[in-house]
Amino acid sequence: MRKHLMFLTVLILATAFPTAAQQEITVRIREGMPAIPVALPEFRFTENSLADEGLKKEMYETLWADLEFSRIFTLIPREHYSYIARLNPDKIVMKDWASIQANILMVGLIEASGDDRLIFSLNVYEVNSERLIFGRNFGSKKEFSRLIAHRAADEMMKQFGEKPIFTTKTVFVSERDNDKEIYIMDYDGHRQTRITINSAIDILPSWSADNEKITYTSYRRLSPELYLFDIYAGRTELVASGGSNYAADWSSDGERIVFTSSRDGNAEIYSKNMKTGALKRLTFNPVIDSSPCWSPSGREIAFTSERSGTPQIYIMDAEGANVRRITFEGSYHDSPTWSPDGTRIAFVSRINSNFDIYIYNLKSNELSKLTEKAGRNENPSWSPDSRHLVFSSNRSGQYQIYLVDYDGQNVRRITSAGENKMPKWQRYVK
Amino acid sequence: MKRVAIVSLSLALVLMLSFCAKKAPKVEPTPATTMEKVEETAPKVEKPVLTEEELFLQKSIEQLNREGNLKRINFDFDKYTLRDDMKPILQSNAEWALKFATIEILIEGHCDERGTVEYNIALGEKRAEAARNYLISLGIAPERIKTISYGKSKTLVQGVDEASFFQNRRDEFVITKK
Numbered sequence: 381m382r383k384h385l386m387f388l389t390v391l392i393l394a395t396a397f398p399t400a401a402q403q404e405i406t407v408r409i410r411e412g413m414p415a416i417p418v419a420l421p422e423f424r425f426t427e428n429s430l431a432d433e434g435l436k437k438e439m440y441e442t443l444w445a446d447l448e449f450s451r452i453f454t455l456i457p458r459e460h461y462s463y464i465a466r467l468n469p470d471k472i473v474m475k476d477w478a479s480i481q482a483n484i485l486m487v488g489l490i491e492a493s494g495d496d497r498l499i500f501s502l503n504v505y506e507v508n509s510e511r512l513i514f515g516r517n518f519g520s521k522k523e524f525s526r527l528i529a530h531r532a533a534d535e536m537m538k539q540f541g542e543k544p545i546f547t548t549k550t551v552f553v554s555e556r557d558n559d560k561e562i563y564i565m566d567y568d569g570h571r572q573t574r575i576t577i578n579s580a581i582d583i584l585p586s587w588s589a590d591n592e593k594i595t596y597t598s599y600r601r602l603s604p605e606l607y608l609f610d611i612y613a614g615r616t617e618l619v620a621s622g623g624s625n626y627a628a629d630w631s632s633d634g635e636r637i638v639f640t641s642s643r644d645g646n647a648e649i650y651s652k653n654m655k656t657g658a659l660k661r662l663t664f665n666p667v668i669d670s671s672p673c674w675s676p677s678g679r680e681i682a683f684t685s686e687r688s689g690t691p692q693i694y695i696m697d698a699e700g701a702n703v704r705r706i707t708f709e710g711s712y713h714d715s716p717t718w719s720p721d722g723t724r725i726a727f728v729s730r731i732n733s734n735f736d737i738y739i740y741n742l743k744s745n746e747l748s749k750l751t752e753k754a755g756r757n758e759n760p761s762w763s764p765d766s767r768h769l770v771f772s773s774n775r776s777g778q779y780q781i782y783l784v785d786y787d788g789q790n791v792r793r794i795t796s797a798g799e800n801k802m803p804k805w806q807r808y809v810k
Numbered sequence: 811m812k813r814v815a816i817v818s819l820s821l822a823l824v825l826m827l828s829f830c831a832k833k834a835p836k837v838e839p840t841p842a843t844t845m846e847k848v849e850e851t852a853p854k855v856e857k858p859v860l861t862e863e864e865l866f867l868q869k870s871i872e873q874l875n876r877e878g879n880l881k882r883i884n885f886d887f888d889k890y891t892l893r894d895d896m897k898p899i900l901q902s903n904a905e906w907a908l909k910f911a912t913i914e915i916l917i918e919g920h921c922d923e924r925g926t927v928e929y930n931i932a933l934g935e936k937r938a939e940a941a942r943n944y945l946i947s948l949g950i951a952p953e954r955i956k957t958i959s960y961g962k963s964k965t966l967v968q969g970v971d972e973a974s975f976f977q978n979r980r981d982e983f984v985i986t987k988k
Contacts, residue, residue, distance in 0.1 A: 581963050602929065640932065647935060671929070712888075712924075714929040735926075
């Protein structure tokens with residue numbers, strides 16, 4: 381397999397290099413950067429607080445898991461904290477924390493009142509300079525304790541120049557109620573909420589650029605039509621009908637969607653201006669063109685086409701011109717998804733009847749395999765910071781949703797109720 | 811013409827029956843037996859005179875679908891071209907649809923569980939379209955046949971062997987109007 385991949389890489393290098401200059405690269409990801417060592421000692425309660433241990437534990441574990449997940453920070457193992465004196469928030473001995481190799485110390489204080497209110501205070505220090513980097517208070521109802529921990533983790537990301545991804549959400553399809561319905565959950569799989577209630581098949585959801593709306597395909601009128609659901613207004617409207625209409629993706633400026641439609645008799649790619657309603661057909665051939673996805677700049681579209689005889693991944697300009705192929709080996713590729721930093725395209729390949737997720741690096745023209753022969757792995761979708769992906773896999777015997785880092789590390793299952801599939805992570809964060 | 815024949819035949823039978831009924835008291839059986847006899851013979855006589863057409867008219871769309879008047883066809887892995895052994899099935903479907911010229915058909919294209927959701931919708935659509943074109947070539951009016959693709963959303967059988975996959979890669983022909 382590895383040999384096979386090497387050959388694949390060489391082939392792509394040889395054939396695709398001339399087009400490399402046309403492919404956009406917006407941000408360079410800081411791969412391979414050593415993670416920042418952080419100490420996160422147990423939170424404490426303020427003097428006037430209720431000692432709600434369950435609440436404390438949940439917030440602590442949530443924040444810990446977020447930072448551990450980030451690939452930006454690495455947490456000093458908890459057992460090391462017992463080597464030094466217990467933290468006294470009023471008189472912090474930074475030398476102690478330096479002695480267990482912490483660069484950053486996070487000090488959390490909880491004030492839980494009897495009337496369901498919660499205040500979480502976080503002070504973050506640089507250990508060597510003994511300097512306070514930032515301090516923040518987060519307040520809410522106790523039921524949103526996880527959200528507060530995620531906000532605190534987001535603040536850490538922002539302070540270190542990273543995208544706040546921990547309050548982002550994933551939309552997905554669940555069959556837990558016997559029929560395919562759309563759900564939303566936190567990035568880590570918690571707080572799952574159903575958003576469509578009908579007895580029809582609802583599939584392939586995706587986020588609008590402002591994260592306030594969901595496009596999805598529903599069979600409610602006995603034909604796969606594309607709908608737009610406004611999460612906050614609770615309103616649903618029809619976006620595209622006639623033939624099959626599916627696999628919508630929003631441009632980063634929030635103005636246009638691209639999607640697959642067979643309205644003219646064959647699966648082709650269309651873009652629709654969501655402000656004017658203007659529809660434009662982008663592909664013209666008698667075979668299948670599908671699964672379009674915007675580049676983050678909105679200048680290009682990655683998509684699947686059968687024009688060479690088998691489904692392969694192509695890139696074209698936003699207006700449908702300048703089509704070039706990026707996959708050359710293998711006979712089945714689909715579900716391309718462009719990383720929000722513009723550097724890579726993830727997609728699904730079938731090789732020797734295994735369905736795995738691959739990542740094509742647009743800068744180096746290298747292909748890497750993300751998942752390793754465990755069930756069928758489908759529908760990859762990037763985190764807003766391009767460091768992680770969410771995907772669905774039937775490796776456990778039924779379809780569930782998993783997280784994985786860009787380099788294949790830290791695979792983690794995040795759903796369990798019923799079958800869950802077709803995840804889409806929010807693509808953009810403010 | 812047929813209808814006239816049926817009516818006259820029925821009339822003849824009714825006359826015959828009334829003649830029998832009149833004759834019966836002469837042998838003096840109990841009246842109950844006579845009643846029974848009439849009831850027994852009546853449906854027996856009626857049944858064979860219902861034509862295929864009349865039967866069709868009597869049945870609901872659901873009943874016609876349940877009976878499997880239109881048979882499903884299967885496809886090869888990754889393919890949407892019609893298999894030669896499936897063409898006779900389509901021909902018999904076409905014959906039936908030509909006979910009952912009022913029916914409208916929805917062809918559902920389906921895929922097995924392998925493959926991506928997106929591509930399978932397109933593939934299912936191509937499969938439904940292939941059957942539709944074939945039926946049109948056999949004389950069915952295009953406006954009588956609609957298509958829908960379910961991709962891999964509605965598998966027919968569970969199972970991870972080729973036999974199950976084969977059963978799932980299919981077109982179903984659903985009567986939607988008669």
